Amino acid sequence: MTRETISTCTDIQLPLQVADASSLQWDDQCDVLVIGWGAAGACAALEARARGADVLVADRFTGGGASAKSGGVVYAGGGTRQQRDAGYVDSPEAMFDYLKHETQGVIDDATLRRFCESSAANLEWLESHGARYAHSMPPGGGKTSYPPDGYFLYYSGNEMVPSHQGAHPPAPRGHRTVGKGQCGAVLYGHLQRACLKAGVRALVQSAARRLVLDAKGRVIGAELWCLPAGSKAAKEHARLAARAERLQNFAPSYCDGLRRKVARIEQQHARPRLVQARNGVILSTGGFIFNRALIAEHAPKYRRNFKVGATGCDGSGLRLGLTAGAASDRLQQVSPWRFINPPLCWPKGIVVNTEGRRFVNEEVYGGTLGYPLCEEQGGKAWLVLDVRLRRDAIKQALFGGYWWFQSVPALALMLLKVRKGRTARELAGVTGMRPELLEESLRAYNAAARGTAPDPVGKSESSRQVLDRAPFYACDISVGNPIFPLGALTLGGLKVDEDNGAVLDGQGQAIPGLYAAGRTAIGIPSHLYISGLSLADCVFSGRRAGEAAAHAGQHTTSQAAPLGAPA
Template sequence: MSKGKRPTTVTPIAPALEVDDASAVDWSDSADVVVVGWGAAGACAAIEARSAGASVRVIDRFEGGGASALSGGVVYAGGGTPYQTQAGFKDTPDAMADYLRHEVNGVVSDTTLQKFCDDSVANLAWLEAQGARFAATMPDHKTSYPPEGKFLYYSGNEVVPVCRGERGAPAPRGHRAVAKGQSGATLYAALRDATLRAGAVAITQASVRRLVRQRSADSQPGAVLGVEIWELPPGDPATLRHAALNRQVARWRTFRPGKAAACRVEAAQIEQQAAQPRFIRALRGVVLSTGGFIYNPELVKANAPHTRRGWPIGGAGCDGSGLRLGQSAGAATQALNNVSAWRFITPPSVWPKGVVVNAAGERFCNEQVYGATLGHELVDKHGGRGWLVLDGKLRKQAMRQCLFGGLWAFQSLPALAMMLFSAKKAATPEALAARIQADPVTLRASLDSASAAARGEHHDAFGKSPDMRHDLGRGPYYALDISIGSPTFPLAVLTLGGLVLDESNGQVLDAAGQRIGGLFAAGRAAIGLPSSRYISGLSLADCVFSGRRAGRAAMAA
C-alpha cells in the first residue's frame, strides 16, 4: 500500500476474462450452479438449485451470513399466513399487493409484485421447512422492532391511513423468526444448515474477483462460464485470524464502529496478502447474491453523496462486489442513487405524537410513518436536517416508556440520551425557534396547525391518525435533533439499487435489455421488491423469493 493511501476494504474486481471456449481455462473445480455470496439470498438459491438436482458450490468472502445474519430476522409475509390467522387478522394476496404498490412504486412489474404476494404463504412455509420458526404474538404498540417474545407486527406503513390501500383493514405482515434476542442469526443459521443438508459445497473465506465468459462473436453478450476466486488457505493462522476479525466486526459494529472498521481493514489486508487464485467452472449458471454496496465509499460518493454522513449498516461483504462483477460482463444497473435512510422515532410509542420540522421549522411529514419513509423525506427532500418537537407531557411519557416499557437497549438508550442530554428546551415556540435557528413564524404555524388538528378543528395536513395527534398548545417544548449525522441519534443507511434482471427468472440483463447467458442475481445485489422504498422484512422476503427463483432458473439454463 502506497504511503498516504487510505486502506480499502473493497474487494478488487477485474474485467471479465474472455475466452473462446471453456477448454481454454485450467479449472480447479466445477459445479452446475455457482452461487456467489452465502447470505439469505445465496442460501435460498443454493437450496433450490440442489432440490432441482444441480451440483452447487456456494462461495462467501467470510463464513456466510452477511447482512442477513446481522439483521432483525424479519420476513415480510402476508396473504393469510397461519400467524396472521392465529392473531385474528384476515389478509389476502390482493390486499397485500394493493398495499405494497405504495412501497414498490413500479420498481418491479405488477406481475412480479402479484406473484410475490401469491407465493408469500408458500415461501414462509418453505422457510419453516428449512428450520425457521415463527409465531403470532404481537406487541402492544407500533414499533421499529418487536420486544422479546413478540414476533408478529406492523413492520411498514400499513396502519397509516393514506398508505392502507383499498382492500380491507390493515394486517400485520412483519414475521420475526422465533429466537432469544434478535432473530437474524437464528434465521440465517437455519438457512445455512439447510444449505449443507441439501448437499451444496460451501467455499468460505474466498472472494470472487473475476468472471470468465465466452468471447462474443456477434451482437449477443458472451455467456458466463465460471468464476475466478481468491481463497485463503484452510487452517492457516492468517485464515483463522481473518475469521476472528469478521466475528469482531459483527460484535462491535453497533457500539464501537471505529473498532469494527479497523477489523474490516485488517481482514481485507489478510485477503490481499494471503489469498490464492483458482478457477471454478459453472456448467449451467452463476448466481450473484453478495448484498448491497454500502461499504464501498467510492460507489456511495458517486451515486448518493447526500447519504455519506449516515451510519452504514450491512455485512462487511456489502461492498458491491456482485454489482461490479455483473458490470464487468456488461450488465445494466438501476437505482444506484437510492439509499434507504432510517429515521425511526418509535419507540417510544408517543414520540410520533410530536411534530417533525425541517431546518426552517416547517412540518414536512406524517410522524407515524415507517422510519425509512420519514428518513426519505428528511434526507432526500429536506437536506437531511430536522427536529422532533415534543412538549413536557410527551417527554415524560416517553421517558417512562424507555425506562419501564421493555424496550431493546438500542431503542431506549439513544432516546433517553436525546431527551436528557441534547434536547433544546424553551418555553415558547418562538424561543425554541431561536435555539434551533429556525424561523419563529414558521415553527409557530407548524405547531399551531398540528394542535388544531388534534383538537378536531380541521383535518391533519399530513393525514395523521386521530389517535396519534397531540395538542402542543402549552410548553415547555423540547426539540430533538433527528438530522443525518446526529452524534447522539445515528441515522442508518443502506443501498437498494442493483443489477437489472429479467423478472421472470432472475437472469441479468445488459444495457440493450438482452439476457447475459449463465448469469443470474438475487437479493440486494439486484433490483427487487425493496429497491424503491424499504420496509422491515421486505428485503429478507425478497431474498427468499428472488433466491429461489434464481436457483431454479440457473439449473434450467
C-alpha cells in the same frame, strides 16, 4: 503498504475471456456457482440443489452477511398461518394493493402479484428448513420498529397509515423469526445448516474477483481468491472480520481499521482458484453501503449515514456484473432509517425542518420518514415535544420494555441532545428556526389534535396530541447526531429478467449464464424499504434464480417442488 492505499472492498477485475470451457484447467466444477452466502445466496443454493444441480456457494467471509445481522423479519401475508392464528384476515390481493403503493412500479405488476401469491408458501418453505414463526403481537397495537422478545408478528410498514392504506383492512405482515435478540442470525443459521444438509458445497473466505466468459459472451465460471483453509491467516481473518461486524454499532472507525487488516490478510495470503459453472453463476453479495467510492458517486447525500449492512456489502456482485456488460438501475436509491417509535408516544410530537415547518407524517415507517429528511431537508430535522409528551416518552423509554438500542438512544436524545424553550418562539430562537413558522406548525397541529381542523400532513387521530404545555423541547434527529444514528442501506442493483433472475445487458438482453438475487439485483424493495421486505425478496428472488440456473442444464429432478411451495 500505507493505510490510505488499502481498500477494504473486494478487488474486482475485468473478466477472463477464453475460447471455451476446455481452454482452462479448472480447479473445481459445479453446475451452479453461487457467489455470496447470505439469505439470497442460501435460498438460491437450496432451490438449485432441490432441483438436482451440483451447487457450490462461495463467500468472502464465512457466510451470513447483512442477513445474519438483520432482525430476521420476513414480510409475508396473503393469509399466513400466523396471521390467521392472531385473528387477522389477509389476502394476496390486499397485500398487492398495499405494496403497489410502496413499490411505485419498481417491478412489474405481474411480478409483484407473484410475490404476494407465493408469500405464505415461501414462509412455509423457510419453516420446512427449520425456521419458526409465531403469531404473538407486541403491546400498543403491534406498531414498532422492532418487537420485544416474545413477540413475533407486527405491523412492520405503513399498513396503518391512512395515506398508505388501500381498500382492504390493514393486516400485520412483519414475521419475525422465532428466537432471542436480533433474529437474523437465527434465520440465517437455519438456512446455512439446510444448505450443508442438502449437499451444497461451500467455499468460505473465498472472494470472487472476476468472471470467466467464453467467446460467445457466456459466463462459464469465476476466479475466486481463497485463503488456505485452516491456516493461521484464515483464522485471524475470521476473528477480525467477526469482531468488525460485532462492534460496528459501537465503534465504526475502529471497525474500519479492522477491515483494513482483513484486506491486508487477503492481499498477502489469498490464492486464485478457478471454478467452472456448467449451468450458471448467481450473484448474491448484497448491496454496496460499505463501498465509499460507489456511495460518493451515486448517493453522496448518504456519506454521513450509519451503515446498515455487513463488510461484504461492498458492491462486489454489482461490479462483477458490470464487467460482463450488465445494466444497473437505481444506484442512487438509498433507504435511510429515522425511527421515532418507540417510544410509542413519540409520533404524537411533530417533526419539523430547520425552519420550523412540518414536512412529514410522524406516524409513518422509519424509512418513509428518513427519506424526505435526507433527500429534501439536507439531513436535518427536529422532533418537537411539550413537557407532558416528553415526560411520557421518558417513562416509556425507561419502563416500556423496549430493546436497549431503542430506549438508550431515545433517553440520550431527550436528556442530552435537546433544546428547551419556555415558549415556541423561544424554542425557535435557540434552534435557529423561524419563530412564525414553528408557531404556525404548532397552531395547525393543535387544531387538528382538538378535532377542529384536518391535520396538514394526514396524521391519524390516534397519533395526535395537543402540544400546549410549556416548556417545549426540540430533539435533534439529524443525520449528524452521534447519539442517535440514522442508518442507511442501498436498494439499487443489476437489472434482471423478472421471470428468472437472469442479468440483463444495456439492450435488455439476458447475459447467458449470469443471474442475480437479493440486494445485488433490482427487486421488490428497490424503491423504498419497509421492514422484512428485503429478506422476503431474498427468498423470492433467490429461489427464482436457483430454479432458473438449475434448469439451464440437464440436472432437474421430477421430485423438485414447484417454486413458492414448501420443500
